[in-house]
Amino acid sequence: MPASKDSDSAFALQDVTCAFDDVRALDDVSVAFPRGHTSVLIGSSGSGKSTLLRLLIGLEWPVGGSVLCDGEPLRHDALLEVRRRVGYVIQEGGLFPHLTVLGNLALLPRHLGWNASRVLDRARELAALAHLHEDLLSRFPAELSGGQRQRVALTRALMLDPPTLLLDEPLGALDPLVRHGLQDELREIFARLGKTVIMVTHDMAEAAFFSDRLILMRRGRIIQDGNLGDFQRAPADDFVRGFLAAHRNLPGGSA
C-alpha cells in the first residue's frame, strides 16, 4: 500500500529518531497511518515497534523529526486531548487493581463529567460488544481470567469512542485457545467500528490475520512495508526471508 499524504493520516512520523541513553530505538523513521485502516507493526523484541506506538501519544518523545497527529505536530500542551482520542491497550491490560471493572471503565469518563448512569449505559453497551458478561463489571481485575482482562482493557479503551486504537501486543499474554477466539472477535469489532487501528505484534500470522498492511521493523528501522503477498513474493532482504521462514504456518499467497 502506498503511503498516503500526511494530512490524510491519523498519525504519521517524519524522520523520527528516538534514543534511550546511547541506544537508538528508532532511527530516522518516516511512516504514515491512514484513517480507518488497520496497520500492523511486526518485528522481534527490541525492533522499536512498541517505541513507535508510544511516540504517537507522547509516552516517549523523539530526539529528532516530528510526530504528526491529524497532520499537526504533537505538542505537550495538547497531549491530554490527543490521548483521549486514542484507545491504548497493552499486553497485560494495564487495569488498575484497586478499582473494579466498572471503576476502571469509569475513571476517565467520570473525570470528564459523565454522570454515573451514562457511564453504566456505555459500559453495558461495550461489554456486550466485547462479550463481557455484565456480572463482571463489579469484579476486581484479580478476579478475572487473562482473556477477560484484555476484553476489559479493550472496553476501557473504547469508552470515549476514540477514532484510533493503539494495541501493543494485546493478545501476547494469552494462551493459544483464548487467543484465537479473541483474534476473531477483535477483527470483527474493528471491522464493525471502522476505527484506525495500529497494532504491534511479533507474530507474522497474527499480523496477516488482522491486516493487509504489515510494517516489518528491525533495529529501529522499517525494513519492509506492504501486504503478506509482497513480503512473500519480494522479501526486502535476507532478514525478511528469515522472519517469514520462522513462521511456518502462514497462509500462502496474498492475504
Added chain:
Amino acid sequence: MRRWLTPLFACMLFVCMLFACMPLAALAQAGNAPTVHANNTQVVVGSKNFTESVVLGEIARLAARESGVDVQHRQALGGTRILWRALEHGDIDAYPEYTGTLTHELLHGVPQNAGIDVLRARLKPLGIGITDPLGFNNTYAVGMRAKEAAKLHILNISDLARHPDLKLAFSNEFMNRADGWPGLKVAYHLPMNARGMDHDLAYRALAAGAVDAIDLYSTDAEIAYYHLRVLKDDKHYFPRYDAVYLYRLDLDQRAPRFVAALNNLAGSIDAGQMRAMNKAVKLDGKDASVAAAAFLGVDAGNSTTGDFWPQLARYTLEHLALVGISLSLAILIAVPLGILAARRRRLGQLVLGLTGILQTVPSLALFVFMIPLFGIGAEPAIAALFLYSLLPIVRNTHAGLTGIEPSLLESAAALGLPPRIRLWRVELPLALRPILAGVKIAAVINVGTATLGALIGAGGYGQPILTGIRLDDIGLIMEGAVPAALLALAMQGVFEIIERALTPRGLRLRAKA
C-alpha cells in the same frame, strides 16, 4: 473534582483530626498542661533533674505561697544548660543554682571563688538576679566504697593516681564541665579514663561494685546510706558550690513579693538540713513537697503527685498529645515531600538525604536543639518528634510511589488523565500500603522517643520514668515504661486496623493471588 478525593482523603483527614483532638483533650484534663506557655502573671520555678534541686524548687514554691504568690514548679526539667536557657528565654522565672556552676560553666572570665557581689554584677546585664547563698556548700567530691578505700589506703583524691586500674564513672555533666573530670584528671595527674553515667544510677553501680569511684554532691544522702568514703580534695581543686536561687530581674516588677520570699531563704538552710531533706526524699520515699514543707514548717498542701489512675490518665493524654500532634504534622508534610521526591529524582535524593540526616541526630540532642526555638515544654518535644517522624513517612511514600508497576502508570497516562487525577486516583491508592506502613513505623518509634520529652518539661510517660531514675525507684520507672510499651503495641494494632480498612479490596485480592 471533589468526588475523587472523598474516600481516601476523608480517611486520612479523619486520622489527622483524631490526633489533633488529643491535645485539646489533654489541655482540658491536665490543670498544669505543659503545652501552655506561662503567661505574664504566673511565676514559674524550675529545677534540675536531681533530688536536691527539686527540693529547693519546692521550698521556693511553698515559701512564695506563704507570702501569697501563686507559683508553678516545673520539676526536674533537665541539666544545667536546659535550666539556664529556659531562664534566659523566660520559660521559667527562677531556679536553684550553685556558685561554682556559675563561675565555671555559665559565666566566662569570672575569677574562681568569686564572691556573690561579683556574680550579681555579672548577671545583672543578662537580666538575671541572684540571692545570697542559702547556707550550704554542696561541692563536688569523689567517693568510694569505704571498705575498698580502706583496703587500698586511699584517703585523698591524689591517692587515686597510684591505682590506675580503678574504674571511674562520673555523671554526664561532670564529664564535660570545666570544673569536672577534664580538669580533675590534669590537676591530680590521674592516669585512668572515666565513663559517663547518670548520677542517680552511679550510686547503684558503685554499691554493686561495677565501678570503684564516682562523683558525689557533698549533700547527697547516699553517702551515709551506702557507707562511702568521701576522698579529700587535697589540692583544693573543686570550687565552692554555694546554693543560691537565680531569678529573672523582671520579677522585681512582676512579683516583688516572690523575690522577697526567695531572698528570705538566704542563709536559712545548712548542709545537715539539706542532707536530711535529700535523705527523706531519696531514701525514705517522701514526696519532695512534703520534705520541703516540713523544713519550712508549713502545710504541704495539695501534693504534686496525685492518685495513681488520674495521674496515669494525665500522662497518657500528654503522651498521646506529643505523639499525635507531631505525627499529624509529619503526615501533612512528609507525604507531599515523598510525592515530590518520587516525581523529581534529583530533588528526591536531596529530600531523602536531609530527612535521613535528621534521623541520625541523637534524640536527646535534637530535643535540646529545639529549646532555643520553642522554649521548654511540649512544643520543642513535638518539634523534635515531628522531625523524627519525617524520614519513615517520606521514605515509604517515595518507595510506594516509585514501586508502582510502570505499565500501570503508563496506562493512567495513556488514558488522558491529568497528572493530579493520576496521583489521587491511581498512584496514591496503589502506594497506600507502604505509606501507611511508614506512618505506623513513625508512630511506634514516636511513642518510645516521646518519653525523652519529659527531660525538657513535656510531660508524658517519661515523667515517671525520669522521676523513677532520680529516686532510684523501679516501681515508678515501670509506671512510665509499661504504659509506653503498651501504647506502642496499641499504636501498632490501630494502624493495622486502619491499614486493613483503607486498603481497597482489589489490592487485598492481588496480595492473595
